[in-house]
Amino acid sequence: MQAYLDLVRMVLDTGSWQENRTGIRTLSVPGAAMRFDLAEGFPAVTTRKLPFKSAIGELVGFLRGTRSAADFRALGCKVWDQNANENQAWLDNPYRGGPDDLGDIYGVQWRAWPAYKRVARDARAQLDDALGKGFQVVAETADSLVLYKAIDQLRQCVETIHARPGDRRILFHAWNPAELDQMALPPCHLLYQFLPNAQRRELSLCLYVRSNDIGLGAPFNLCEAAALLHLIGRLTGYRPRWFSYFIGDAHLYENQLDMVRTQLDRAPLPAPTLRIADRIPDFNETGVFAPEWLEKVEPADFVLEGYQHHPPLTAPMAV
């Protein structure tokens, strides 16, 4: 994880102080990137202990379309509690559905992006096409019909990797402008593009993160995206390979500087490896294409092997 330490160093050396909605200042850099070869190991931070179980619990929650901090807690992840229950702007938001509700965050968009079509009553071919794709009529006006369908973007990605690996449109997006006002937090990691290499049976990922808390958020985001790439590789019969990570606003909160400076004083340790439980079918070995594992997978199906790390360190999360 030298790349992570290089990023921390770059933000410390070149960042500028900026104010933001949390009241805790950040040292910020506009635009940064990291690239990992997953054949060389798993991108777990080693200069402190990565809360791996918590991060994987969050990923499994996203895969199930979770919208409640209570459901994340049940999966072993507490990092959503404050965003659900302590942020005044969200507490005052009329779309908040009560304690622990987070609204239509990440997983809701990944697995059930709400899609609407308005079709003229006399556009028979359009109506037939939409109905054939699973849209249902939910409202009618004098001259048109309104149809609705929840799009499972992630499932579509997995199916396309399997069926048409040459496709250059295999991506899912969490930035749904129509629903940003219905979320405890607008998505930070928001665009995931999968790049299969059918000849080499390798699968790569490009991820864009619009705003990244380099102290606390980035280690989670790296771990979860890499684990997702491993899982999708398993289900489709591809080896995870290049993981490119692009950041818009890369920042360190003022109250994290001691933590990251301590990390810079520590030498990074060799990367661990990720093992996914045998019960998740490897398409290469079984020939069974079973995308339903996207929602059936459990946190215990992910194990970090050979993980060497320096002693734990942490810092408060800016709410």
Ligand SMILES: Nc1nc(=O)c2c([nH]1)NC[C@@H]1CN(c3ccc(C(=O)N[C@@H](CCC(=O)O)C(=O)O)cc3)CN21
């Ligand atoms: N300010 C802020 N930073 C974030 O990274 C962040 C948010 N807010 N809000 C929503 C999600 C939740 N994520 C988070 C939130 C907190 C931790 C965190 O506190 N991590 C600690 C301990 C976590 C644990 O033990 O479960 C750490 O030491 O990494 C990590 C990721 C990423 N997100």
Ligand SMILES: O=c1ccn([C@H]2C[C@H](O)[C@@H](COP(=O)(O)O)O2)c(=O)[nH]1
């Ligand atoms: O997965 C995540 C989620 C959140 N963050 C960080 C990035 C920012 O520090 C805050 C979000 O605040 P905004 O004002 O909406 O940018 O949370 C992250 O790094 N990773």
